[in-house]
Amino acid sequence: MLAKATLRLPPSLLQRLRERSKEEGRSLNETAARAIERGLGGAASDEGWSALGSVLEEPPTRRYDGDELRRRWDRLGRGARGLHEDLDWVRGER
């Protein structure tokens, strides 16, 4: 689960985060989370994918954008709900 928190940052640091977010094409939230994790010694970096080695046939080419996905959900009609039932059918379970 993702948890919410409010952080108070120096304006200059917030500006740097915004610039980094723009440069990397990530949301401000994701940029901040990754910067914090790196600062705490975590591994939120592209090295994580290379660690998966040869088992990975197709590495990801984009960062997950939850905000964009939510905009897509808002555009969906009611008929799209229940798509999991079609997946069950694809898997021979219906």
Next chain:
Amino acid sequence: MIATYLDSSALIRLCVGEGELGDIEEAMTGLPITSVLAAVEMPIAIEARFHRGHITADERDDLLETVAEILHSVGKVGLSAAVRREAVGTARDNLLRALDAIHVGTAVVVKRHQQRRGNTLRFCTGDLRQGEAAAARLGRDRVTVLPPL
């Protein structure tokens, strides 16, 4: 480092925003992994929904774009000999359909690879029976079965 294997039954929920998505979204912001099989199953499920008359052609195209968007953000593992072997091995001890077994077998191969590097793999699915099989192969504490829709 924790990677998460996402079965198609979890990823399909993300396409339409159905159900509890916290675990899935958390996985998507880390190291999300699935099988190349998901890139076949999910579009075909959307086509089936269209052919059944539940969605229009425009909605189908929107959903196919959404699937592509999601899958671009996920690392995909191929159907190697090791994966096929583990899939069959999984079905030896559990009653599983072939596609479910391929996902679990893929996760077993990824886990083995991850362990060599001291990393951890979680498995996330919306399918209870597959979740049981995954728990038997990966460890119960590594498996998340999403609440039914």
